[in-house]
Amino acid sequence: MKILRTLICAALLVAGLCGCEKNLIPEIDLANNLEGSWEKVYPEGVQDAGLVIWTFSSINKESQSPFILTIYASDVFSGDSEAKYIYEQHQNGYPGVGSSTPALYLFELDHDFKQEDRKAAYTPAVGYWVKECSKDRLVLERFEVNTDGPNLLEGDVTFRRMGLYTK
DSSP, X not given: OHHXXXXXXXHHHHHHHHHXXXXXXXXXXXXXXXXXXXXXXXXXXXXXXXXXXXXXXXXXXXXXXXXXXXXXXXXXXXXXXXXXXXXXXXXXXOTTSSOOEEEEEEEETTOOTTOSSHHHHTOOSEEEEEEEEOSSEEEEEXXXXXXXXXXXXXXXXXXXXXXXXXX
């Protein structure tokens, strides 16, 4: 009986200490950090011959919907191009628990969310995990692509904020 009581007390002590552990994974604050213009950062040693800028903005500041992403690419060989997408933020898991990973879903600008086929209505052109989103750095990891043919949607990509930004 004494051994059982000791084991129960030890288990409660361990559970209490684990509950006090500080969250080592920083929360990613898309609401305050995402909006604005971001310039692609090329990996070290990669020769870049152009410029890629992603600009996240909202058309209606009051309702925050829809959110628009404008992708501008300038390349010395293929020239300038621009594409626009509707983007939606999604929080996977529960904020504050430590395993919460936000995601961005990009939809074609003319996407029909009222399609009868509910799967098609909610299928994005691409999905990205947001690995980091601070005041000056954005890191995205692509996990889903539903487009055919050439487009400006990249794989895993890192950005730095362009210019001074105040919200």
